[in-house]
Amino acid sequence: MNICIAYKCQVPDADEGQLHARTGLPLVSLLEISKIQSDGYLYFSDGILKLQLLSLPGMTPLFVSFEGLERRAKDSLFQQSLIKAVGIGKGKRPSILDGTGGLGSDGFLMASTGCKVSLFERDKVIYELLKDGLRRYAAKDSNGKEVSKRIQIENRDFLESKTLTNRYEVVYLDPMFPMSKKRSRSKRPMLYLQEFLQAENNGDQMLSVAKRIATKRIVVKRGIRSPTLTNHDVDMVYRGNSNRFDVYLI
Numbered sequence: 609m610n611i612c613i614a615y616k617c618q619v620p621d622a623d624e625g626q627l628h629a630r631t632g633l634p635l636v637s638l639l640e641i642s643k644i645q646s647d648g649y650l651y652f653s654d655g656i657l658k659l660q661l662l663s664l665p666g667m668t669p670l671f672v673s674f675e676g677l678e679r680r681a682k683d684s685l686f687q688q689s690l691i692k693a694v695g696i697g698k699g700k701r702p703s704i705l706d707g708t709g710g711l712g713s714d715g716f717l718m719a720s721t722g723c724k725v726s727l728f729e730r731d732k733v734i735y736e737l738l739k740d741g742l743r744r745y746a747a748k749d750s751n752g753k754e755v756s757k758r759i760q761i762e763n764r765d766f767l768e769s770k771t772l773t774n775r776y777e778v779v780y781l782d783p784m785f786p787m788s789k790k791r792s793r794s795k796r797p798m799l800y801l802q803e804f805l806q807a808e809n810n811g812d813q814m815l816s817v818a819k820r821i822a823t824k825r826i827v828v829k830r831g832i833r834s835p836t837l838t839n840h841d842v843d844m845v846y847r848g849n850s851n852r853f854d855v856y857l858i
């Protein structure tokens with residue numbers, strides 16, 4: 609996809625310039641956006657980095673807000689299938705590598721239990737949205753600062769983890785699965801990701817990389833009726849309302 613950075617004033621400001629320097633994405637005046645060939649644009653609004661896709665014109669832009677997840681992170685957090693699948697429980701706070709970080713929702717919930725979570729996100733646009741959300745959450749209050757300290761994010765490809773020397777007790781994966789026919793029922797962030805990113809078909813490769821890194825288990829999030837990631841036998845399954853967590857024990 610062709611994404612650019614839209615600036616609002618006559619010349620880009622410092623944040624817009626730094627975003628351009630980090631990502632290499634072209635800077636375009638907001639007034640000129642309709643004149644260039646672009647699939648969407650990143651822009652700052654009220655200090656928040658947002659993504660607007662031109663294929664979703666009526667939809668509010670995408671940005672990362674962990675505030676919206678705070679309730680889920682408080683109410684019966686330990687009863688959630690994600691948390692159980694990862695093996696978090698009484699006295700158990702495994703180290704976690706989330707190899708497909710996305711917008712960080714799952715990583716945030718896992719970190720809210722007290723676990724340290726490293727997230728890899730290979731797409732630079734999604735990574736920038738995630739980084740911005742985390743920066744704002746860290747600045748919010750002392751709890752925001754505490755939770756954010758447990759989350760480390762890197763703009764890198766999980767499949768290129770050959771040089772990784774760190775091992776993690778748990779590797780968590782949530783690759784994109786093919787778009788369902790009930791697309792319109794997807795929640796807004798997922799609709800954006802489906803529109804923006806390609807579905808993956810590299811399950812075997814992901815699982816084999818995960819096996820080199822995980823010391824206790826690999827957890828793969830799937831749609832409730834999606835096939836397993838690979839033909840390998842799953843050891844345990846935890847079901848939520850619309851998702852399933854397949855657990856492969858090491």
Ligand SMILES: C[S@@+](CC[C@H](N)C(=O)[O-])C[C@H]1O[C@@H](n2cnc3c(N)ncnc32)[C@H](O)[C@@H]1O
Nearest residue numbers: 708710711712713714729730731765766767782
């Ligand atoms: C379905 S989303 C993950 C959503 C995430 N669990 C959340 O809670 O927001 C999948 C994400 O994984 C990223 N991804 C896919 N393959 C990857 C890889 N090999 N390395 C790093 N990130 C990857 C995609 O760019 C996408 O942002």
